[in-house]
Amino acid sequence: MESLADSKVWADYNAAQADRPVRSLCLDAMAFAGPGDGRRAIDLGCGAGKETLAMLRAGWSVHAVDSLPDTRERLLVMAPEDAAGRLSIEVRAFQDLRDLPPAELIFAGYSLPFIHPDRFAGFWAVMLSALRPPGVLAVNLFGDRDSWADIPDWNFHTEAGARQLFAGLEILKFEVYDADGQSFRGPKHWHIYDVVARKP
Numbered sequence: 001m002e003s004l005a006d007s008k009v010w011a012d013y014n015a016a017q018a019d020r021p022v023r024s025l026c027l028d029a030m031a032f033a034g035p036g037d038g039r040r041a042i043d044l045g046c047g048a049g050k051e052t053l054a055m056l057r058a059g060w061s062v063h064a065v066d067s068l069p070d071t072r073e074r075l076l077v078m079a080p081e082d083a084a085g086r087l088s089i090e091v092r093a094f095q096d097l098r099d100l101p102p103a104e105l106i107f108a109g110y111s112l113p114f115i116h117p118d119r120f121a122g123f124w125a126v127m128l129s130a131l132r133p134p135g136v137l138a139v140n141l142f143g144d145r146d147s148w149a150d151i152p153d154w155n156f157h158t159e160a161g162a163r164q165l166f167a168g169l170e171i172l173k174f175e176v177y178d179a180d181g182q183s184f185r186g187p188k189h190w191h192i193y194d195v196v197a198r199k200p
Contacts, residue, residue: 023109025194026051029138032172032196033105036060038086040103042130044094045111046071049078052087055105061086063101067093095119100130106137113142113154120155124165131199137169143191145178162193169197 030036036059043052046064052075055062064075064087072089079087088101094115100106106127115123131137142148142156149156157165159176173196181190 020048020050022050022054025138025140025196026054026107026109028173029105029107029136029196030055030058030060032198033136039105040101041105041107042100042103044106044108044127045114046075047109047111049075051107051109053078053080055107056080056083056086060105061088063088063090063103065090065092065094065097065100067091094123097123097126100126102132103130104132104135106131106135108139110140112139113156115155116153117155128169128199133199135199136172136196137199138196141165141193141195143176143178143193145189146191147189149191157193159193162195166195166197169199172196172198 041060177192
């Protein structure tokens with residue numbers, strides 16, 4: 001399988017996302033977090049920009065992070081006029097981040113699993129330290145029964161291990177998807193944890 005670390009693969013993936021709706025996990029996170037009112041949200045792996053745009057429209061100031069070189073141009077074209085001063089963009093790989101701005105909402109849609117296992121714990125700590133109480137965190141994690149689980153450069157978790165990541169946080173939603181389905185690269189078995197948690 002061609003590496004998803006390849007930027008062309010991600011560019012093709014983002015292009016294929018153009019017509020999909022906003023991810024339900026992001027909508028759930030915004031519902032739990034309450035009105036944006038100019039507060040800061042972070043979109044980690046903003047990709048096609050669907051969730052960044054949804055958060056801007058809901059009144060959030062958004063710090064969008066992605067490694068693809070065209071991220072800035074893609075988001076600026078999409079951003080509504082009233083987003084001036086509310087959108088900041090960082091073009092960087094997660095594993096290179098040493099800090100994030102303080103935020104009341106952090107969303108990572110299908111992005112964290114692609115951090116190298118050696119870098120995951122460090123980035124998870126960076127992410128949690130940026131979340132201000134009573135902020136909301138919403139992430140997708142890959143489970144150990146996912147058909148990609150033998151890829152050594154990505155991270156996968158048992159359910160117990162995934163739950164342990166949220167120690168000290170209030171879990172608002174923890175849903176498990178464990179079924180065959182389709183991916184951008186073809187058929188596969190998905191094992192995913194969709195999690196929303198609050199920092200007390």
